[in-house]
Structure formats: structure tokens, C-alpha cells
Amino acid sequence: MSAVPGVETSLYAARRKIHAREVTGRYERLRVIAMSALLGLFYGLPWIQWRGQQAVLFDLPARKFHIFGLVFFPQDFFLLTWLLIIAAVTLFFFTSLGGRLWCGYACPQTVWTKAFVTIERWCEGDRQQRIKLDRAPWNPLKIIRKSGKQILWIAFAAYTGMTFVGYFSAIHGLVPGLATASLGGWETFWTLFYGFATYGNAGFMREQVCKYMCPYARFQSAMFDRDTLIISYDAARGDPRGSRSRGTDAREQGLGDCIDCTLCVQACPTGIDIRDGLQLECIACAACIDACDGVMQRMRYAPGLIRYATQLSMDGKRTRIVRPRTLIYGALLLALIVGFGVAVAQRQLLELDVIRDRNSLYRELDDGSIENVYTIRLVNKDTKAHTLRLDVTGLEGATLDSEQPEYRIGGGEIVSVPIRVRAPRFAVAGSVEVKILARSVRDDDPQSTAVARFVAPPRQATT
Amino acid sequence: MWPRFREDLGVLLWASFLAACVATMFFFAYFDPRLLTVDDAAPNWLADRMTGYAVGFFFFWGICTIASFLTAYLIDTRPSDRNGK
Numbered sequence A: 001m002s003a004v005p006g007v008e009t010s011l012y013a014a015r016r017k018i019h020a021r022e023v024t025g026r027y028e029r030l031r032v033i034a035m036s037a038l039l040g041l042f043y044g045l046p047w048i049q050w051r052g053q054q055a056v057l058f059d060l061p062a063r064k065f066h067i068f069g070l071v072f073f074p075q076d077f078f079l080l081t082w083l084l085i086i087a088a089v090t091l092f093f094f095t096s097l098g099g100r101l102w103c104g105y106a107c108p109q110t111v112w113t114k115a116f117v118t119i120e121r122w123c124e125g126d127r128q129q130r131i132k133l134d135r136a137p138w139n140p141l142k143i144i145r146k147s148g149k150q151i152l153w154i155a156f157a158a159y160t161g162m163t164f165v166g167y168f169s170a171i172h173g174l175v176p177g178l179a180t181a182s183l184g185g186w187e188t189f190w191t192l193f194y195g196f197a198t199y200g201n202a203g204f205m206r207e208q209v210c211k212y213m214c215p216y217a218r219f220q221s222a223m224f225d226r227d228t229l230i231i232s233y234d235a236a237r238g239d240p241r242g243s244r245s246r247g248t249d250a251r252e253q254g255l256g257d258c259i260d261c262t263l264c265v266q267a268c269p270t271g272i273d274i275r276d277g278l279q280l281e282c283i284a285c286a287a288c289i290d291a292c293d294g295v296m297q298r299m300r301y302a303p304g305l306i307r308y309a310t311q312l313s314m315d316g317k318r319t320r321i322v323r324p325r326t327l328i329y330g331a332l333l334l335a336l337i338v339g340f341g342v343a344v345a346q347r348q349l350l351e352l353d354v355i356r357d358r359n360s361l362y363r364e365l366d367d368g369s370i371e372n373v374y375t376i377r378l379v380n381k382d383t384k385a386h387t388l389r390l391d392v393t394g395l396e397g398a399t400l401d402s403e404q405p406e407y408r409i410g411g412g413e414i415v416s417v418p419i420r421v422r423a424p425r426f427a428v429a430g431s432v433e434v435k436i437l438a439r440s441v442r443d444d445d446p447q448s449t450a451v452a453r454f455v456a457p458p459r460q461a462t463t
Numbered sequence B: 001m002w003p004r005f006r007e008d009l010g011v012l013l014w015a016s017f018l019a020a021c022v023a024t025m026f027f028f029a030y031f032d033p034r035l036l037t038v039d040d041a042a043p044n045w046l047a048d049r050m051t052g053y054a055v056g057f058f059f060f061w062g063i064c065t066i067a068s069f070l071t072a073y074l075i076d077t078r079p080s081d082r083n084g085k
Helices: A026-047 A074-098 A101-106 A108-124 A127-135 A140-165 A171-179 A185-205 A207-213 A215-223 A263-267 A287-298 A324-345 B002-030 B049-075
Strands: A056-059 A064-067 A070-072 A230-233 A306-309 A350-356 A369-380 A386-393 A399-402 A406-409 A414-424 A431-440 A447-455
Touching: A026 A056, A026 A101, A026 A108, A026 A140, A026 A287, A070 A074, A074 A101, A074 A215, A074 A324, A074 B002, A101 A108, A101 A215, A108 A127, A108 A140, A108 A185, A108 A207, A127 A140, A140 A171, A140 A185, A171 A185, A185 A207, A185 B049, A207 B002, A263 A287, A287 A306, A350 A431, A350 A447, A369 A386, A369 A406, A369 A431, A369 A447, A386 A399, A386 A414, A406 A414, A414 A431, A414 A447, B002 B049
Parallel strands: none
Antiparallel strands: A056 A064, A064 A070, A230 A306, A350 A369, A369 A414, A386 A406, A386 A431, A399 A414, A431 A447
């Protein structure tokens, strides 16, 4: 099939590199503050110590999560799932109110891209200089500028990768390990993996991640309605567009307030023209607002030709913040957060698992009693140590025998204890349930019970 | 054709990466890699949990990539272009 002239056979358009113009203004200040806070949090958090150990450490090799003194085990996994659901509903809630606030200010993709672009600006200059440099043939200066950028990018990405690994493996051991090249195999691998992902996403992919890869970008519009804040160009005020000399009356020339300087287009990190209306590519970073407000100020026009506005307010109607959509998201969010708080507070601090000995069902002792062997796994999820005593209930005359009368388990520790449960021959036949109980010797708190199966020979017919 | 294929490959790897992350998280939340066995014996290389996690992750990623690839291949019903568009 040959290509028919005038019929588009492919919608694919090769990507052109976007050189976003740097802007100043109140939203740029807000973005810099948000970016600094988030990057500071990411790079700083692993270095905080809490009671002698890393405050936030997802210790995967030991299967324990430490978060400011709280210890979480795989059994608490539902809490993490719960937390992720809270995060998702929070995202929906704020999207319905303020549009893509997440994309513009808080998304790691936006934040790291901004950091990488800042480095690019240090090395290659502002927008005009960068465009010129890209077009220029390779010469010593271009090589120096480009390789300087690459070195800084790679160093920054490597440090980012190391910090990421520092959330999973004590960061105090990583830095000396990196310096002396004696890092463990997997630590090195994941540092490179995450570092490479950062380098690729923030250095090269940039807005393509938002346009082609991000699932949220695809469905965020489902949370939008006419009361949602979006970046809007006031077409009624701006059009018809056109250049004019300063100080002349635009209305007399039949022109709107837009002087068609295209600064809003140059400032856009995703390369769109916001004057065409809301588009899927818009990450609501508000760079075009800052660019336009600067121009309006120089023209002595009122700011806000491009502004945060809802569709209703653009149509001259009132915007409602409280509406069914926000009420439902808000109520759901509140319920989830309260539930989460309760679940964390009510969390059982002592966990007890009983595992039957696989090798023998039971043993008959000389004194005529029946013995079963178990392994008990005690998990102390508390931050402080507890001394525990073990006991058996639910079977008449049964006794529990362990190597020590009491077990002291440190905070966040797991201990396996072999135990024997004995019952008199006459008391039991076949398989019955018993309860194994572990409780603090001090005041029974914390305590935990688990049900175990006790096996004895079947009742024999009297001979 | 090549840039288009590259983009498809990117989407495919990325979607399966996301799915593999979720799968890894859920799987290893419930199963300790050190307690996994092959024919009733724990293989030596599973002694290090980090190896277990990594192998698990790349296993899931691989399987998910195959699924993504098949999906992309089967739903692409564009007529083939003899000129090699």
C-alpha cells in the first residue's frame, strides 16, 4: 500500500527538544519553594537518626520497616496498602479542587526535571544561548559546556541513586562504601539502576514521561469538572491578538490584550500553546502565567490574562468549592485517615505464631502422658523490650515446657522458641485445639494467643 | 518505523515495570525469599534475601513484558505496509 497524498498514514511526530524559557514570578517562587522542600526531604530524611538508628529505614534484608521508632513487619503490609489508597484518594481530592497541582509542583518527574534543567542552565546558559549552542557545530567551547553538564548530571544522578538505596540499606554505610568502591553488589546495582532512571527521565525524557508514560496524566481529566482550577487563557480579553506599540490604545486598533509575544509558549516545559485551551499535555506548572504577567506589567495592563481559573468563573459564573464530587472525595479521605490512625494505634504489639513439629505427631512418655512439640515465633513490634512467659490453656491438665521460664525480646526483634506441651493420657484423644498464650510477666501487657493443634492417639477400645 | 517501534517498546517496558513493581511488593510482603524452595530444598542463591528480591522483580518484569508485548502485538490490526513505513 503506497502512501496516498493527503492521507495521513501515521500520527507519529518525532519529538523536538524543548528549550523552556526561564521565568520569574510568584508561581515560579512557589515552585522553587516546593522543589527545595521536596528535594531536601528526599536527600535529608535518610540521614536523620532516631534513638540510635536511622529514623526511616525500609530494611528489606531484615524484613523490617523502621519509621521514627515504629517497627513494621510483613504482617503489617495491609497498613502500607492502606497508606497507598490514602495517597491515591488525596490525589483525587486535590485534583478535583485544584487540577493538576501534583504535576506542577510535587511530582518527582517535575521536581527532578527542574533540577536537571537548572544544571543545564548553569552550563549552557539561558534559552537563546542553549538553542544557539545546539545548532552550532562542535567546537571546543561546545564540548566543554556539554561535557560539564553531563558530568554534573551524572554525579547528581549517582548521588540520587545512592540516596534512594539509602532508604533500604543504612545510608551511613553507603557513602564510605561508594568512596572506597567497596559497596555490596546489589547496593551498587540498584544505585546505578535508580541513578540511570533519574538521568534518563529528568535529563532526556522530561515532558515525554508526562505525555506518554504517566497513567495519572491520562485519567486525571476524569476528576475534573467545571469547578476545577485550570490554567486558562482569557480569550474574551486577549483576542484578537496582535503586536502594538506601547502606549497606544489597543481597543482603537481592534485588538485584545494579548500582544502575541509567544513568551507563554516559550516558557512551557511541554511545548504547548495554552491559548489554544486546556490540553492533555498541560502539567499546570503555571510558567505561562508568570511569563504573561511579566509582559502585562510591562505593558501596564492588568495581570491575569492567563490565570488559574475554573471554567465557570471564565464564563462569569460562580465557582463552588463544596460540591458532591469534593464532598465524596473529602468524606472518603477523612474516613480512610481516621481508620488508618485507629489501625496503627490498635496494632497488636506482640505477635505469636505456632508451628507444629513436622516430624512427629506425638510422643508417649514413660509416665503415660502425651507430648507434642512446636516452634513458637514471637514478634515484638514494640520499640521497647518485653519479658514474656508462655502458657497453654484450653486442655485440662496440660503443661507447657520451654528451655527458659521467661524470654526477653528486644524491641523489633523476632525470636523462635521450641516448646513441648504435655497432657495426661486420659485427658485427650485424637486431635484437639489448644491455646498457646504469651504474655508480659509484668502486667500481662502485651499479650497474644494463638490456636494450635494437639494430637494424641485415638481412644482405644477397652480390651 | 524505527522511532515508532522504539516508542512502543518504551511504553511496553514501562507498563510492565509498573505491574512488576506492584507484583514484587505484594509477593514479597507475604513470602520470605529465604523460605522459598525448589524441589523441597532452598537453593544457595536464595540465602541472600536481596538476591531473592531482585530475581523476583526481574522475573515479574520479564513475564509482564511478554504479556504487554503480546497485547500490543495482537491489538495492532493496522494493515501491514509493504514499503516499510
